[in-house]
Amino acid sequence: MTTIKDIAKKANVSTGTVDRVIHNRPGVSKKTKAHIEKIIKEHNFQINTIASTLALNKSYKIGVLIPEASSENEFWSEPKKGIEKATEDIKNFRVSTSFFLFNQFDSQSYTTAFSNILEGEFDAVLIAPVFQKETSQLTQALDKKNIPYVFINIQINSLNAISFIGQDSFKSGYLGAKLMSVMIADTDEVLVPVFRLNTDNNAGIYERINGFKSYFEEKRPSVKISNTVIPDVNNFEVIKSSLDKEFEKTNIAGIFVPSSSTYLISKYLESSNIKNIRLIGYDTNQENLQYLKKDIIDFLICQNPYLQGFNGIKLLSDYLVMNKMPEGKYHSAITIVTRENMEAY
Amino acid sequence: MTTIKDIAKKANVSTGTVDRVIHNRPGVSKKTKAHIEKIIKEHNFQINTIASTLALNKSYKIGVLIPEASSENEFWSEPKKGIEKATEDIKNFRVSTSFFLFNQFDSQSYTTAFSNILEGEFDAVLIAPVFQKETSQLTQALDKKNIPYVFINIQINSLNAISFIGQDSFKSGYLGAKLMSVMIADTDEVLVPVFRLNTDNNAGIYERINGFKSYFEEKRPSVKISNTVIPDVNNFEVIKSSLDKEFEKTNIAGIFVPSSSTYLISKYLESSNIKNIRLIGYDTNQENLQYLKKDIIDFLICQNPYLQGFNGIKLLSDYLVMNKMPEGKYHSAITIVTRENMEAY
DNA sequence: CTGAAAGCGCTTACAG
DNA sequence: CTGAAAGCGCTTACAG
Numbered sequence: 001m002t003t004i005k006d007i008a009k010k011a012n013v014s015t016g017t018v019d020r021v022i023h024n025r026p027g028v029s030k031k032t033k034a035h036i037e038k039i040i041k042e043h044n045f046q047i048n049t050i051a052s053t054l055a056l057n058k059s060y061k062i063g064v065l066i067p068e069a070s071s072e073n074e075f076w077s078e079p080k081k082g083i084e085k086a087t088e089d090i091k092n093f094r095v096s097t098s099f100f101l102f103n104q105f106d107s108q109s110y111t112t113a114f115s116n117i118l119e120g121e122f123d124a125v126l127i128a129p130v131f132q133k134e135t136s137q138l139t140q141a142l143d144k145k146n147i148p149y150v151f152i153n154i155q156i157n158s159l160n161a162i163s164f165i166g167q168d169s170f171k172s173g174y175l176g177a178k179l180m181s182v183m184i185a186d187t188d189e190v191l192v193p194v195f196r197l198n199t200d201n202n203a204g205i206y207e208r209i210n211g212f213k214s215y216f217e218e219k220r221p222s223v224k225i226s227n228t229v230i231p232d233v234n235n236f237e238v239i240k241s242s243l244d245k246e247f248e249k250t251n252i253a254g255i256f257v258p259s260s261s262t263y264l265i266s267k268y269l270e271s272s273n274i275k276n277i278r279l280i281g282y283d284t285n286q287e288n289l290q291y292l293k294k295d296i297i298d299f300l301i302c303q304n305p306y307l308q309g310f311n312g313i314k315l316l317s318d319y320l321v322m323n324k325m326p327e328g329k330y331h332s333a334i335t336i337v338t339r340e341n342m343e344a345y
Numbered sequence: 346m347t348t349i350k351d352i353a354k355k356a357n358v359s360t361g362t363v364d365r366v367i368h369n370r371p372g373v374s375k376k377t378k379a380h381i382e383k384i385i386k387e388h389n390f391q392i393n394t395i396a397s398t399l400a401l402n403k404s405y406k407i408g409v410l411i412p413e414a415s416s417e418n419e420f421w422s423e424p425k426k427g428i429e430k431a432t433e434d435i436k437n438f439r440v441s442t443s444f445f446l447f448n449q450f451d452s453q454s455y456t457t458a459f460s461n462i463l464e465g466e467f468d469a470v471l472i473a474p475v476f477q478k479e480t481s482q483l484t485q486a487l488d489k490k491n492i493p494y495v496f497i498n499i500q501i502n503s504l505n506a507i508s509f510i511g512q513d514s515f516k517s518g519y520l521g522a523k524l525m526s527v528m529i530a531d532t533d534e535v536l537v538p539v540f541r542l543n544t545d546n547n548a549g550i551y552e553r554i555n556g557f558k559s560y561f562e563e564k565r566p567s568v569k570i571s572n573t574v575i576p577d578v579n580n581f582e583v584i585k586s587s588l589d590k591e592f593e594k595t596n597i598a599g600i601f602v603p604s605s606s607t608y609l610i611s612k613y614l615e616s617s618n619i620k621n622i623r624l625i626g627y628d629t630n631q632e633n634l635q636y637l638k639k640d641i642i643d644f645l646i647c648q649n650p651y652l653q654g655f656n657g658i659k660l661l662s663d664y665l666v667m668n669k670m671p672e673g674k675y676h677s678a679i680t681i682v683t684r685e686n687m688e689a690y
Numbered sequence: 691c692t693g694a695a696a697g698c699g700c701t702t703a704c705a706g
Numbered sequence: 707c708t709g710a711a712a713g714c715g716c717t718t719a720c721a722g
Contacts, residue, residue, distance in 0.1 A: 001404075001439070003715055014693045019717060029691055050395050050437045051715035054698045059346075092395045094346070168689060175685035182528045182643065215685075298527070334689045336681040340520035340560075344513060344676045348699055359709045364701060374707055396699035399714045 002045045011036045022047060053321060059094035060320040063122035065113055067104035067130060074285050075260050082309030090317040097313060107131045114138045124316045125149040129156050152312045154204060163326040165312050167303040169204040172334045173211025176280050179299045180254050181220055183278045188253035189224040191246055195233040195261055208258040226250060233261060243268050254278035263287035266296045284337055292339050302335040347390045356381045367392060398666060404439035405665040408467035410458055412449035412475060419630050420605050420650060427654030435662040442658060452476045459483045469661045470494040474501050497657045499549060508671040510657050512648040514549040517679045518556025521625050524644045525599050526565055528623045533598035534569040536591055540578040540606055553603040571595060578606060588613050599623035608632035611641045629682055637684050647680040
């Protein structure tokens with residue numbers, strides 16, 4: 001292993017000077033700089049990041065702004081776990097994380113959490129930008145302070161996040177359609193129900209629907225796709241009456257639920273004793289998995305939210321500690337989960 | 346951050362003594378040991394692994410015994426890439442890896458490579474135990490020298506590997522059957538072709554077939570499953586005549602190929618202009634992906650071989666550097682890849 | 691513009 | 707049984 005000391009000896013300079021050259025710090029004459037650079041190249045020297053972080057003795061704080069997981073919607077517990085695991089991994093690099101959780105159905109709580117982060121003097125921020133308008137405003141403060149931030153799960157292209165980690169929603173809907181397509185006949189009809197609450201705060205859901213419809217338009221225009229908006233996600237009676245109406249109107253063979261609330265539709269099918277409906281939904285929360293196990297849900301499309309959290313923190317840590325610039329976006333896996341692989345996907 | 350120095354001060358001892366206690370090294374009186382342990386607990390002290398590896402100044406060598414990727418079968422290029430990435434990650438922990446590649450169709454080359462590893466004085470070995478009998482013999486030498494080893498991709502339960510990383514083959518076949526099942530009718534017939542070469546060196550393939558058949562026996566016994574052994578994987582004429590015979594005999598609606606040679610079956614279907622056959626196979630090699638794109642293959646079942654290599658090395662590195670004992674086995678994902686998610690799964 | 695020296699947190703050979 | 711000191715590879719405040 002070549003060390004700074006080796007390089008210094010070869011170049012007839014002190015280790016301090018080599019260090020200055022490596023990090024492009026000022027105060028080295030052009031001549032010695034070129035000389036040292038040549039020797040570094042010749043020996044294919046690479047700095048020992050371990051020794052470097054130890055010597056730097058610098059610590060970094062990352063603020064994390066994500067929704068709190070609730071019993072109705074536990075989706076966000078997965079990114080949280082991933083973030084906690086990553087935090088453990090980077091602890092020895094003196095990087096710490098602090099959570100600022102908000103209620104994903106309450107924009108005020110988002111604004112409050114965001115303001116707390118702004119006061120906290122963080123070196124970087126990981127954000128699930130659930131509320132678009134608020135995010136546009138609040139990230140300006142980060143931009144002004146030159147604090148880097150990364151979006152997970154939801155992308156807002158117009159802003160200055162140094163990276164985005166999340167699924168290509170259109171593609172995932174397109175995939176959902178393919179899966180539906182292999183299960184139904186040319187003359188069948190498919191229902192796409194949307195819950196009001198979801199649509200308000202997640203543009204991704206519309207993209208999923210777009211992807212789903214595009215597939216059938218391109219490949220099987222004979223299949224009829226119909227939409228319905230269910231006005232209240234929290235009231236099962238409302239869900240029931242909305243769906244009852246749809247089932248009266250048309251002869252539905254399949255349902256594509258573009259959100260993690262798939263289990264609510266399953267619950268309806270189960271309680272109304274409607275059989276032989278092909279059902280495709282999103283995300284492996286406990287409720288969904290139960291209906292997957294019961295064969296009421298056929299396929300769940302997933303995005304590995306654990307990894308979104310984990311990679312988000314790792315990426316920011318690498319950026320802070322090793323000055324490693326991330327790619328502009330990382331598309332998460334589009335994973336298909338069935339009853340048969342639900343324990344290993 | 347609490348350091349050894351802090352603990353030493355509180356305990357009125359030197360840092361050396363604290364270090365001895367932390368690592369359970371001998372030469373500390375019971376009394377001081379208990380005292381120091383108490384203080385460590387009180388302060389929730391955890392050792393800084395970065396400083397530790399730097400001070401230890403110890404290096405480790407991992408030998409890697411996997412098949413070489415060939416143009417016909419590039420599967421093993423993925424684990425190799427994962428191993429190379431992991432090697433990069435752990436370089437600063439002074440862990441290095443060396444490849445010993447063998448021809449997966451030539452047991453002699455396996456034995457030779459293995460012997461070279463035994464002579465190389467490695468601290469740990471990562472093995473793809475393609476040849477069962479040879480592995481049983483050769484690992485005895487590792488056992489005798491107390492050199493830890495991990496199996497990837499192929500499991501041999503009877504041996505003393507400290508861990509296994511790979512897919513549950515039975516389950517993957519079971520999943521394949523589910524996918525086939527949603528695409529075919531009750532009266533349809535399914536063909537399961539096996540290539541001679543494959544069966545010789547991979548028990549996993551039989552397990553895949555077992556899983557596939559079990560599903561239909563349990564859920565849809567009306568579907569007829571037939572086998573055929575194709576005697577030569579390298580001669581397309583042989584493949585063609587074997588399959589021609591099968592297609593004459595029965596009315597095949599679907600084919601399940603339990604190996605990564607799926608593309609050979611696709612080639613047959615394409616060249617013979619046989620349409621509307623549902624085709625499910627294994628692994629995302631370039632050839633398979635091309636037929637997936639052309640809609641000739643419907644589903645590929647994958648095991649993320651990149652991660653198998655990556656995690657195998659990481660696990661061994663953690664074991665060597667941090668003394669972290671791994672679990673006995675890690676089941677890789679069983680991933681479903683379609684034309685629609687082939688770029689992100 | 692350059693070097694000598696102290697320090698990051700842990701480990702260990704040596705002395706007592 | 708215990709401590710003082712040197713060292714792992716890099717960084718930096720200080721002196722010149």
